[in-house]
Amino acid sequence: MRYLKTMKRLYINSLLVFGIFFSSAQTTDDHEYQIKAAFLFNFAQFVEWPANALPETKAPLVIGILGENPFSTYLEEIISGERVNGHPLVVQQYKNVEEITTCHILFINLAETDKLEQAITSLKARSILTVSDNSNFIKQGGMVRFIRKNNKIQIQINPEPAKEANLIISSKLLRVAEIVH
């Protein structure tokens, strides 16, 4: 089934390439970001935030997107009505780092490397789980990176920055992920 979808995707892409030039910088794959949205949601279950980040049960768990939103409505759909340990879930969109107040999981979707580095640095010491697609993400101090291998979305985790941010990542998640430093 996946194979067929891949073929279909290729066909459409090739049309796009040879036919109409669409000014989309990102060749987004719906399905891929659907999965990633699910993963973002799942991270909430496998990560422990310090008490001051989630002071009470009523306090919402915020999943933020820095940069453009690649998930369209998937993320909202997935979290709608759900609770993690009693915390309701909220999705926030940020244009720049300064806008970030309370956030727990942050998906950084910035293409420019320097902007990325800036963001990561300023987010240090805050208990936010940083996630990105970017290939340099881990090198620049990011915590979680989505990587595509064998047509599957896999996870790379650098536990050190997470530890520095007082985040406890469940060993179950660590097992499933590729540990990188």
Next chain:
Amino acid sequence: MPIQKKLMRVILLISGIMLFITSSAFFIYEFYAFRQTALQKLSTVGNVIATNSTAALAFDNHEDAYEILLALKTEPQIIAASLYDKKGNLFSHYPANLAINNFPVSPGVNGFRFSVSHLEGFEPVLEGKRQLGTLYLKSDLEDMYERLRLYGTITISVITLSLLLAYLLSKILQKSISKPILALAETTKSISDKGDYSQRAVKSGEDELGWLTDGFNHMLEQIEKQNLLLNEFNQDLENKIKVRTAQLETVNNELESFSYSISHDLRAPLRTIIGFATMLEENFSGKLDDEANRITSVIKINALKMGDLIDDLLSFSRIGRQEIKKTRINTIEMVRQVITESAIPNNKAGIDWAIESLPDSKGDPNTIRQVWINLISNAVKYSRNNSQQRIEIGSFINIDKDQQVFFIRDNGIGFNEKYKHKLFKVFQRLHSADEFEGTGVGLAIVEKVISKHGGAVWVEAAVGKGACFYFSLPI
């Protein structure tokens, strides 16, 4: 069945049943305990695997899921396991080389259950309260059955040993019951075999057997006393019999001398009468007229007849008093002798004798000879008017009464059967003296002799057709 075997059987049967019931109860309990244990174990394993596989399911990591299931290698009784995602699709399965159709298509009801030969079921994979998927586990029951087999073997061994022990112990202990019984039985047997009522049974113990022994001994005392009384009584009777016999013998002897003197004393005047009558006939027949001669003849004939009567009566009474001594008689010889040598008035030449082979008989030769003489001479006498005289003599055996029957059949004048009861009485005659001579004592003698031998006499006859006389002798 001997009493010892009975006791043993009872003891062993009860022991066996008790052992069996106890062992069965424990065995059944163990069976259910094993099942519970197996169930719990599988639940625990299921819990652990499910908990570990949350992330793998959450993050769609098939390799990790398989690795987690692979940990089940350490539990060899778990023969299949599979993970299903949120949607119920097969996510991972173990062992890898087992065909997919061995696993359920989609998750079923939660919980583990026993099927025929396996234990299997489903466990939800939960992170917090969220179900991320389902785990399926299938365990075989081999180790459980092996434990049960072992348990069963031990149980059977213990039962066997216990029964053996029960057998040995009861063999020893049942003696306390059976020994006194056997001793009593022995004594009883010995007493009845030897007839010695002075023996007494040995009493062992004060229980019911003791009472039995006492009662038994008491009975023996009674028997001894009664035996003594009986003996005394017997002795008494014996003495009385001796006295009576002596008395009888005296009477008999008196009678003997009485009849002897009668015969002599009666005969003397008779001889005189006959003598004088003869003298008249011989010396004075010319001097007397016809009437006187006729009268003389009548006197003589009657006197002679009286002599015959006296003789016959004497011989009859003698026979009645004689003791018979039984020996073996060669019947056929005796009969032949009687026919040829005895003074039977007959016309030998004209008689058709049909004599079967006669078996030997047991009796007093003298008196039995007299019987044959009387019967045969009767047969001859009463059939002499028949031109074709035929006399049959034969025998047969009456098995019912253990007697040998002899018969003499003639084809003479016969008689009316309705008078046959008179025939064997003294002086009874069915024909007049003119027709056939005789005093009427012959058959009475036959009857007396045969009844003294323990036999019987009877007759069949018809007027004009002859008669058949039967007599029987004990074999």
